Amino acid sequence: MTDRETEIPVEELEVLELVEEIDEAEDFSAPTGLLGKAIGLGDDRNAGMDPEQPKRLSASFNPFMSSLFPVLFVDRQLRIIAINPACAKLFVGFPRMEGNYFFDIFGRFFQVEDIRRIRETIVGGKNGYSWKGETRIKSHDMATVQTRVYVFPAEIAKNPVEFVIMFDDVTEENRQLLRAVFLSLLEASKLKDNDTGKHITRVNYYSKRLAEELFYSLGTQYPNIDADFIDNIGFLASMHDVGKIGTPDDILNKEGPLSDWEWTVMREHTKNGAFILSTYPNPMAKEIALSHHERWDGGGYPFQLEGEMIPLAARIVSIADVYDALRMRRSYKPALSHDVAVSKMMADRGTHFDPFLIEVFNIISDEFDKIYKVNRDNE
Ligand SMILES: [Fe+2]
Ligand SMILES: [Fe+2]
Numbered sequence: 001m002t003d004r005e006t007e008i009p010v011e012e013l014e015v016l017e018l019v020e021e022i023d024e025a026e027d028f029s030a031p032t033g034l035l036g037k038a039i040g041l042g043d044d045r046n047a048g049m050d051p052e053q054p055k056r057l058s059a060s061f062n063p064f065m066s067s068l069f070p071v072l073f074v075d076r077q078l079r080i081i082a083i084n085p086a087c088a089k090l091f092v093g094f095p096r097m098e099g100n101y102f103f104d105i106f107g108r109f110f111q112v113e114d115i116r117r118i119r120e121t122i123v124g125g126k127n128g129y130s131w132k133g134e135t136r137i138k139s140h141d142m143a144t145v146q147t148r149v150y151v152f153p154a155e156i157a158k159n160p161v162e163f164v165i166m167f168d169d170v171t172e173e174n175r176q177l178l179r180a181v182f183l184s185l186l187e188a189s190k191l192k193d194n195d196t197g198k199h200i201t202r203v204n205y206y207s208k209r210l211a212e213e214l215f216y217s218l219g220t221q222y223p224n225i226d227a228d229f230i231d232n233i234g235f236l237a238s239m240h241d242v243g244k245i246g247t248p249d250d251i252l253n254k255e256g257p258l259s260d261w262e263w264t265v266m267r268e269h270t271k272n273g274a275f276i277l278s279t280y281p282n283p284m285a286k287e288i289a290l291s292h293h294e295r296w297d298g299g300g301y302p303f304q305l306e307g308e309m310i311p312l313a314a315r316i317v318s319i320a321d322v323y324d325a326l327r328m329r330r331s332y333k334p335a336l337s338h339d340v341a342v343s344k345m346m347a348d349r350g351t352h353f354d355p356f357l358i359e360v361f362n363i364i365s366d367e368f369d370k371i372y373k374v375n376r377d378n379e
Helices: 003-007 010-025 034-038 053-065 085-090 102-109 112-124 171-190 197-221 227-239 242-246 260-279 284-291 312-327 338-347 355-363 365-374
Strands: 071-074 080-083 131-139 142-154 162-169
Touching: 071 085, 085 162, 102 131, 112 131, 112 142, 142 171, 142 227, 171 197, 171 227, 171 242, 197 227, 197 312, 197 355, 197 365, 227 284, 227 312, 242 260, 260 284, 284 312, 312 338, 312 355, 312 365, 338 355, 338 365, 355 365
Parallel strands: none
Antiparallel strands: 071 080, 071 162, 131 142, 142 162
8 A cells, every 4th residue: 555545535436536537537638529629718728727626626527426416517617527426327328528618429319508608607606606496308229318517616616626516306296296296197098099098008119119110220211200209109108098088988989880970070089089199299199190100001080181291199099009909809809819910910911000110010920920819808
């Protein structure tokens, strides 16, 4: 053990190691981010940076390092000095942060006005060097993270770290609140519809599985499918028939075939569903409700959309919904086996269903069968 180590408490040593690692890994003169320059950090960005200072003053990182809150530390030039493990976990897959400017990594997630205010806070000392706001952060591989963001000083006089930027992840909180509202709507619609609760759960599972296959195996052909799309379709597919809440019971529960007029009323459930889901923040909810009965050849309803005019999410849910309807026993039809259901659907390739998606369905159809069996209705 060296003389220097004997003088320093153990917990401080751990932090020193972390800072030394950063020092070794990064040339602090290296960042040349355009955004850093654009917001006025200019060529004096290294001014006042004493490479020895972080080591001396880093003990103040300590309480934040074990914090549950994702925290990163920036200097007065908004350059990231260190991040804590919670921050590394939240932004996994992001480029290395230490040594880069905060806005070169996160700038695209903030409004221009917020960027200006944060700069005024840190450089100009506005509001006691403090700022509070919100943002939504995402990359292609990760679902959107909604966070509150807090900027505040940390031992300004002595510390080259100077500012803490703390993220409070409220994604799950917001998502649960939102979904709870729409789930109660779904529960209400289930009181009327004679489809089972397990039907809508299975449609969620099939739709999510098909979207995952498109993302992982064919991602370049479906750039709109990302982690958010998969998460959303896995919840919103179950809402496809929520508009039936507005369909009269005598039509919904009629034993025999429907008359033309009754069909006209029945078809309205698509538009009613879109209306009910119009307050849902993601347009996918509306698209699924409105277009899950459209057909690839233009022979569906309510608007006879054809081909790729039909939103992708609705084309996926259409396959999931029809597969499950074929497998289920209903008062007017027997349950079909998996093989018969698949061959019927493959015969409708390019007429009812998107010819490409139905091929992907065919490839993974054994998994549809598994989902059906695991989540079977209680007869
Ligand atoms: Fe429907
Ligand atoms: Fe359905």
